[in-house]
Amino acid sequence: xxxxxxxxxxxxxxxxxxxxxxxxxxxxxxxxxxxxxxxxxxxxxxxxxxxxxxxxxxxxxxxxxxxxxxxxxxxxxxxxxxxxxxxxxxxxx
Amino acid sequence: xxxxxxxxxxxxxxxxxxxxxxxxxxxxxxxxxxxxxxxxxxxxxxxxxxxxxxxxxxxxxxxxxxxxxxxxxxxxxxxxxxxxxxxxxxxxxxxxxxxxxxxxxxxxxxxxxxxxxxxxxxxxxxxxx
Numbered sequence: 001x002x003x004x005x006x007x008x009x010x011x012x013x014x015x016x017x018x019x020x021x022x023x024x025x026x027x028x029x030x031x032x033x034x035x036x037x038x039x040x041x042x043x044x045x046x047x048x049x050x051x052x053x054x055x056x057x058x059x060x061x062x063x064x065x066x067x068x069x070x071x072x073x074x075x076x077x078x079x080x081x082x083x084x085x086x087x088x089x090x091x092x093x
Numbered sequence: 094x095x096x097x098x099x100x101x102x103x104x105x106x107x108x109x110x111x112x113x114x115x116x117x118x119x120x121x122x123x124x125x126x127x128x129x130x131x132x133x134x135x136x137x138x139x140x141x142x143x144x145x146x147x148x149x150x151x152x153x154x155x156x157x158x159x160x161x162x163x164x165x166x167x168x169x170x171x172x173x174x175x176x177x178x179x180x181x182x183x184x185x186x187x188x189x190x191x192x193x194x195x196x197x198x199x200x201x202x203x204x205x206x207x208x209x210x211x212x213x214x215x216x217x218x219x220x221x222x
Binding site: 038041061 | 115118123130133137153186187190193194
């Protein structure tokens with residue numbers, strides 16, 4: 001495994017850790033997912049540095065599109081529901 | 094009349110520059126992500142509010158934007174030594190992705206800065222709790 005692959009894998013793992021922690025601690029998975037998407041995006045951009053093939057480009061484009069779609073969905077949710085206040089319970093689904 | 098610099102030498106020199114610039118972009122992205130993750134852990138331990146979390150994301154977003162700027166510079170330099178149409182096509186696709194991402198990230202940073210300013214204004218105006 002190259003250095004770039006290792007770092008990319010580490011960033012991907014960090015994103016998973018963030019989502020798990022935020023879900024376990026008070027059900028704030030939306031917040032966790034927003035940060036995790038940024039970390040996965042960083043991983044994708046890093047891989048693109050090393051893998052300039054059509055497959056690498058397609059992977060990076062997919063991550064960007066998913067990130068934008070999920071972000072758009074979460075912002076739409078936020079307009080409907082109140083933001084989570086510290087110490088409060090999980091937000092309604 | 095012999096060339097001052099041969100095409101091969103120029104191509105090699107630009108190739109080295111491309112690698113350096115892209116490496117700089119990668120370093121910025123990795124460092125930014127590491128700092129972002131560390132700040133997230135600190136936020137978790139200190140049990141700060143949503144504003145603190147937004148600040149973590151904001152700074153990570155800024156690092157990603159800076160890293161993207163370096164990578165875009167590398168893409169532009171690489172067009173100077175792209176020998177085939179397929180290489181140019183791949184470069185165009187990568188540059189399009191990075192430019193679009195740059196735009197979206199800059200927009201999100203602006204929105205999150207406005208959200209932080211709004212929260213600070215609300216907190217300064219009197220906490221209802």
